[in-house]
Amino acid sequence: MNMELDSDRLVDAYLNELATEAAALPAGRRDELLDDVKAHIAEARAAGATSEDEIREILQRLGRPSEIVAAATDGLVEVEVPPRLRPWDFVAVGLLLLAPYLLSFSVIVAVVGWVIGLGMLWSSNRWTTLWKLIGTLSWPLGYAVALALDTFFQAPIGISLAADALVSIALTAALVLNARPPRQTS
Structure with a gap:
């Protein structure tokens, strides 16, 4: 159970970092990107990747979140996130x-x-x-x-x-x- 919790924490941390990096993308593209990465991770876990080392390897193969977002913005214009308060x-x-x-x-x-x-x-x-x-x-x-x-x-x-x-x-x-x-x- 502890191994599963550690794996879940790794995936959550990775997805949080990806969401932070993708904040400047338009909402539809950002959601699509996050869903694609979540689906890829879920497929790998369903195929038997459960240990912390296996999860780390999957995340490493996916690449750093900043690289994924950079690839996703190729050909797109980044949208500036407006401030919370004017x-x-x-x-x-x-x-x-x-x-x-x-x-x-x-x-x-x-x-x-x-x-x-x-x-x-x-x-x-x-x-x-x-x-x-x-x-x-x-x-x-x-x-x-x-x-x-x-x-x-x-x-x-x-x-x-x-x-x-x-x-x-x-x-x-x-x-x-x-x-x-x-x-x-x-």
Whole structure:
């Protein structure tokens, strides 16, 4: 069983490296390439290649993932992978995080800034609906935590404000980390 797990790890590591190298390919070509290599490995394993050494030999015969991708791009134009977040996505996230803290200056400025951030968030194609909802609720959830600490535990204002900031920052960081690049067409 341990030998099989080691072989599986080798294959998984190889396929992960191949997927990383192939990220610049159009989605259809990338999927086709990965499926072809997976099928080749599966055929070799079905033919009796089970030991770690046999799997290493199969992977070595296939070649390095960078070489496979180079051969697959022969005659193709590489597609640049767009960044996860564009400048206005950073502005949206910044407004969602910072606008609530403008309440001490002006309620109108805080609310307008937050609403603009919400509009930018919901019009972006970088997040799923779930993450847009989480971004929308980051200010209310942070405020609810601070209010709960104050109401139920009579926590000092500093602790309540720190908890509010911590929740808001954590949700905003999660929002940024879960942004996705737009889908590429093949």
